[in-house]
Amino acid sequence: MDLSSISPVLLLASLMVAATPILIAALGELVVERAGVLNLGIEGMMITGAICGFAVAVETGSPLLGFIAAAIGGALLSLLFVLLTQFALANQVASGLALTLFGLGLSALLGQKYVGVKPPPIAKLHIPVLSDIPFFGPVLFSHDIVVYLGLALVVAVWYMLKYTRAGLILRGVGENHDAAHALGYKVIRVRIMAITFGGACAGVGGAYISLIRVPQWTEGMTAGAGWIALALVVFASWKAGRVMLGAYLFGGVTVLQLNLQAAGVSIPVEYLSMSPYVITIIVLVIMSADKSRAPASLGRIFHATQ
């Protein structure tokens, strides 16, 4: 065992990378849940985004196009959820599970010829002066653009929900869809937009895993990241800032256990690998003391009687 082989700079830098996919996916789900919809299909949308992004990036050679394709792929899959829950009025828990099972199969089917292929690399930003600051430079200012996109998204979602008219309507719909309907707001339309946004976010999050974090394609490679993103939303009590905190905490655990594996700690690899999941459970238990409320209409079916 050689703990000195773990470099704090690299550890912290890779923490931001590890946190990014679940951060983006969880922000999307946060918006969905604030609109009163529980979409358990994040895992399915992430893995679909992962393969869509990967395939398009490989075929076009452009990671950027890959991310766009991932967003579209995730959003398209989320439209299936829209059909089930907003039009066929199906149970949201069951529909979310269906989305995940379907997404896992679909991605495996789409990804057959991409196993073992290397995706085009994405450039890391080099910001003059900032990137050269010792310690903070490599930790904070030398990442790919998507990392910063994720951070910008935190601010955007927070601002949108708290200060804009659109955010107020979204919260109103999630809090009491009957009242929102009585005031003349289009509950279904607001929810469709939220669900699609959530799908696009999950897609981008998934593509970040296949294009940057790993980077290659393997079946089922999201390995529960979508479920962890769901847990993050609960952990964050439906607040954007705390989603970021949670994502970095989780990213930290993931990176630390990988580093410990590499350093050859005497704990068996399997126990290190299960640690992120165990810690997610522990965090869920600790956070249960926080009695902040979920949106009151979360998971309830809306049908305008008219």
Added chain:
Amino acid sequence: MTETLLTISGLTKAYPGVVANDNVSFEIGEGEVHALLGENGAGKSTLVKMIYGLVKPDSGSMTFQGKPFAPPEPRIARALGVAMVFQHFSLFDALNVAENISLGMEDPPSQRDLAARIREVSETYGLPLDPFRTVGDLSAGERQRVEIIRCLLQDPRLLIMDEPTSVLTPQEVEILFQTLRKLTAEGVAILYISHKLEEIRTLCDHATILRLGKNVGTCIPRETSARDMAEQMVGSAFEAPARPDRNLGAVALDVSGLSVTSPGTFGTSLRNIHFTVQQGEILGIGGVAGNGQDELLAALSGELTTDANAIKLHGSPVGSFGPTARRDLGLLTAPEERLGHAAAPDMSLTENAMLTAASREKLMNKGMLNWAKARIFANRIIEEFDVRTPGPENAARALSGGNLQKFVIGREVLQRPEVLVVNQPTWGVDAAAAASIRQALLDLAAGGAAIICISQDLDELMEISDRFCALNEGRLSDIRPALGLSVDEIGLMMGGAHGMEVSHADA
């Protein structure tokens, strides 16, 4: 003579199996208070939803300020000057007052300007309200103020109020009426929906009476007796419940020092409640909605358990028992919410009979259910309580409100309760069903059962109860004989005007 503001001619709206509105016509003039009078299910709500753009009529037309008027959605209606204060479903508990008001406006100003305007309007009309309080923490009266201010901020020409006084104490009603008179003086027309006749006689200039979706008459309420209006509304005269002589026996239920924390985020906790009920007695508990009624019922039914000695049935402590154990001992309850609480909407009446009667009526043996017996019991309820339904295999949700309520009350009454607790036994029920339910309660008491009737309908409580008290913010008022109580006294027991002085509105 005032200008005509809104003309309604021949509005018709049908739903599967029921015609909600059949060729309804009337006019409202500017500055007029126009009452829309009718029983539950007479089609009042559907009619105003059409005026507000929430429901589209099948046929008929409207004109507003002389122009054709057919709002496709509420925002268009609002833009033209129609505002509505809802009875239910229109506030967002987790949002604050300003956010709630903002959601009801087309072009809301910034939160800070809006807060200033809310303060301004609330002072002008004597409706004190803090723009930054969370709506879920407000009392029922304050919640209504939020809705009224939301309407007033849009300078409405027509204000629709759906059963506005059902959540107010008598003192608060007086304040509301003063606000409304101030508005009509400014030329605003008010369409006032209610089934409370005395209120309408005090406030309204004209009344349109609906029965089963049809316009059955108009009158000038000040010149018409309440009895005449009632007969037009119900269609026929029916007997007021007979009140048989009752002998009060020993104390059946003794509640002392009952305190319960509400499980809901915006619920009301019960604080140190004391009362006793004797055999053969009906205790009426009044109060504005949301002052602990649901919690009191849950604490008595066993859904919320307490210290064992806080509730004693025939002297033995039952406070720590769950619902089944209490039922076995004879303490039965019927909650307010019929669908989803007292009955499971998608289950058959047989299954709903099983819901509370399984153990007490011996519909099961060592956990194995006897559906044949449950069916017989369900049929008995249907027959003895005149529940209109094709049969016990029908789903609860297929029944009308009145019929389901008769089923729910009948289910408990037929289990021969020693103590029966009912919450809002006739809420949303047509007059005939309400009368038969009240009669059933009176008969049950005459047979020696102790009854606690929690209700927001003061007329009902005065009609059937021996003693009266009121819940106010989770506390119980003094208990006094119902006979001879004045409206003012009742109002004060209910907490007077919550959070405001009556004199304030006179300013």
Added chain:
Amino acid sequence: MLTLEKRPQPSKFWTYMTPLVAVIVTMIAGGMLFAALGKNPFTAIGTIFWEPLFGEFSFYYRPQLLVKGGPLILIAIGLSLGFRAGIWNIGAEGQYIIGAICGAAVGLAFYPAESWIIFPLMVIAGALGGLLWAMIPALLKVRFGTNEILVSLMLVYVAEQLLASMSLGLLKNPEGFGFPGSRNFQQYASGHNAELITGSGMHWGVVAAFIAVIFAYILLNRHILGFHIRLTGQAPRAARFAGVNPKLLVVFCLGASGALAGLAGLFEVSGPSGQISIDFNSGYGFTAIIVAFLGRLHPVGILLAGLLMALTYIGGEIAQSNLGLPAAAIQVFQGMLLFFLLAIDMLTNYRIKLTNRRVA
């Protein structure tokens, strides 16, 4: 314009028709998918649904129906109890793994002793393993209000790591020449869950599945506990009012589904699979979710749905070797089935109506 109108009460007709229509629609959509993959859709659908039952090698495939259907039914029956009550155990895969590990560990502890008591002990250990694993989300939910969906699912990944650790460490076959994986129960008579009737595919797990179907049927239709389960799912407040203790119900539903999933794991590891290995689990715990819904959470429905789903597994394998249809295509096919089922299910509670959009 099409609008939905709520029926006054659920339609009996559509309750039974929904799964059938969903299967047919899935066949059509699946055929289009297979055509898009360059296969003849009729051959492909025929291979999946006909070949295993009536084809040339059906004598080999038919028993497989029970072998694959058994665990699916066993798990789905358990899940359906919770799903009916609105308690979502979606970590059956984890409980299945832990049941297999515990049961196998007990069996291997006795090796090479032979006794009739060993197998029953393994069965008990398997059920207990699954039960205890499911008690984690149950107790956390009861005590802290933690979401059982997330916790039970996280525990799947934990269980998979434990499985890897066991097959590489504690339970590794000491005579296995260093290969990962435990001893094979097919070579250990006392611990072997052998075929009961040769060539039928019937083993103790299938027997257990049939018993579970009967028990669940009686529980849901004739017993107060089953009534309370249904009541809790349909109207939670009415259930509280009826006297249901929701916490006990969470413990019962998660416990029962965990124990049944654990049993399925034990019967699999001691029978068809034979040993604990890294890739021992094959997703039965997740497919069982589809089975539960396809069977409309009804015990008899689940029995039929389990067999149907087993058919798609076997048919899928045949199509894979005969037509080169990718394994993932079958996974998509199964996913679509659940999709169509949920979509068509609305006809039970709503009817579709054609309305004019603008009147007034």
